[in-house]
Amino acid sequence: MSFEPKKFDQVYAEMEQQTRDQLPGMADFQVGSVMRTMYESFAYEIALLYEQMHQVYKAAYIDHAEGVHLDMLVAILGIKRNLPDYAEGEVTFKRDPGKEDIVIPAGTLVTTEDRKDAPKKSYKTLEDQSFVATATEQSVKVLAVERGESKVVAAEAIHIIPLPIPGIKSVINPAATRFTGKQAETDDDLRRRAKNALITSGKASLIAIENTLLSLPGIKEVKLIEHFDNEKYGVVDVFVDGTDLDRETRRQFLQGQIDQVRAAGVYIKLQPAVKIPLDGVFVIEANPQRAWSESDRQVLEKTVQEAIIHFLDQMRMGQTLQLNQLIRQILSVPDVSNLDRVQLSVGNPAQNYTIETRQIPRAPSEKFYANKITVTASPE
Numbered sequence: 236m237s238f239e240p241k242k243f244d245q246v247y248a249e250m251e252q253q254t255r256d257q258l259p260g261m262a263d264f265q266v267g268s269v270m271r272t273m274y275e276s277f278a279y280e281i282a283l284l285y286e287q288m289h290q291v292y293k294a295a296y297i298d299h300a301e302g303v304h305l306d307m308l309v310a311i312l313g314i315k316r317n318l319p320d321y322a323e324g325e326v327t328f329k330r331d332p333g334k335e336d337i338v339i340p341a342g343t344l345v346t347t348e349d350r351k352d353a354p355k356k357s358y359k360t361l362e363d364q365s366f367v368a369t370a371t372e373q374s375v376k377v378l379a380v381e382r383g384e385s386k387v388v389a390a391e392a393i394h395i396i397p398l399p400i401p402g403i404k405s406v407i408n409p410a411a412t413r414f415t416g417k418q419a420e421t422d423d424d425l426r427r428r429a430k431n432a433l434i435t436s437g438k439a440s441l442i443a444i445e446n447t448l449l450s451l452p453g454i455k456e457v458k459l460i461e462h463f464d465n466e467k468y469g470v471v472d473v474f475v476d477g478t479d480l481d482r483e484t485r486r487q488f489l490q491g492q493i494d495q496v497r498a499a500g501v502y503i504k505l506q507p508a509v510k511i512p513l514d515g516v517f518v519i520e521a522n523p524q525r526a527w528s529e530s531d532r533q534v535l536e537k538t539v540q541e542a543i544i545h546f547l548d549q550m551r552m553g554q555t556l557q558l559n560q561l562i563r564q565i566l567s568v569p570d571v572s573n574l575d576r577v578q579l580s581v582g583n584p585a586q587n588y589t590i591e592t593r594q595i596p597r598a599p600s601e602k603f604y605a606n607k608i609t610v611t612a613s614p615e
Contacts, residue, residue, distance in 0.1 A: 250277065314429055327408070329405045342359050356386050390409060415548050444497055475489070511581060558590070
C-alpha cells in the first residue's frame with residue numbers, strides 16, 4: 236500500500252461537492268465569493284500538509300530519501316556519508332640570509348586575506364621543514380584546514396602567516412592549490428553503497444571489498460579486475476586511486492581491511508591506479524573585444540591551464556577522454572573566444588593526438604593525469 240497525496244484541485248473539489256450535497260442550492264461558489272475564498276484557503280493548507288506527509292513517507296525508503304533523511308536511514312546499517320577530501324598545494328616561505336637555520340613546524344597556519352566577498356581560507360603545513368641559514372626561499376607542502384573543493388585558491392592568494400615565525404619575511408603560493416581527492420558523496424552514491432552493504436552483509440565477495448575500501452578516508456575510486464584464466468584463477472587485481480600506496484603503513488592498513496572481507500583462497504593484488512601522463516599544447520584565442528596586457532594574458536593562460544588540469548583530475552579510471560568535453564571546458568572560461576590548436580602527447584612511449592581526435596580510450600585500471608600543460612593565448 237502506498238501513500239498518494241491529494242492535490243489542491245482534488246481537495247477543493249471534494250470540499251465543494253460535500254457542501255453542495257449537504258446544502259443544495261444554498262452555497263455560493265462563484266469566483267470571488269466568501270465561501271469559495273475560504274474553501275480555497277483551506278484546500279491550499281490541506282494540500283500542503285498532504286505534500287509534507289508524502290515527503291515523510293518517501294524519507295522511509297532508500298530509493299526516495301534525500302539529504303539528511305537518507306543519512307539517518309543508512310545509519311541503521313552503520314553507514315555514514317563520505318565527506319570530501321582536502322585541497323592541497325605548496326607554499327614558499329621567504330627570509331633574508333642569516334647565521335641560523337629556521338624550523339617551520341608542521342601545522343604552521345597560512346591563510347588568504349579575509350574579505351567580505353571572499354572569506355578567509357586556511358592551510359597548514361604537513362611536516363617540519365628546516366630553512367637553512369644560507370637559503371632565501373623554502374617550499375613546503377600544505378593541506379586545507381577544512382574539507383571540500385571550495386577551499387581551492389588561486390596562485391598567490393595565500394600570503395598571510397597568522398602566527399609569525401621569527402626570521403620569516405613572507406609566504407606565497409606560486410601555483411593554485413588543487414583538489415584531487417574524492418568529493419562529498421552524493422545521494423545516488425550513498426544509496427548504491429548502502430544497497431551493496433546489504434548485499435554483501437555475508438562478506439566474501441568482490442562488492443564487499445570495493446565497498447570496504449570506498450568507505451575509507453582518502454580512497455577516491457576502486458576498480459576490481461577478476462581473472463578467470465587457468466593461470467590466474469583466484470587472483471583479483473584491486474586498483475585504488477586517491478591514496479599513497481608507496482607508504483608501507485598505508486598499504487598494510489588497506490590490505491588488513493581487505494583481508495577482513497575477502498573470501499578464503501582469493502589472492503588480492505593491491506595496486507595504485509595506472510597513471511597515464513598527458514602533455515598538451517593548447518593555443519587559444521583571447522577575446523578580441525578587449526585590450527590585453529601581458530599580465531592579463533598570463534592570467535588567462537593560467538586560468539585555462541587550471542581548468543584543463545581540473546578536468547583531467549576529475550576523470551575516473553578507465554574513462555575515455557572525450558576531446559569535445561575537454562574543448563567545452565576550455566571554451567567555458569571567460570574571455571576565451573576560440574580554440575585554435577590542440578596537440579596532445581599521451582603515455583610512454585607517447586602517442587600524439589590533435590584537435591581532430593574525437594576520443595582517447597584507456598584500459599580499466601588506467602587514469603590520465605596532467606604532466607605538462609602549456610597554454611598560449613593570442614588575439615584574433
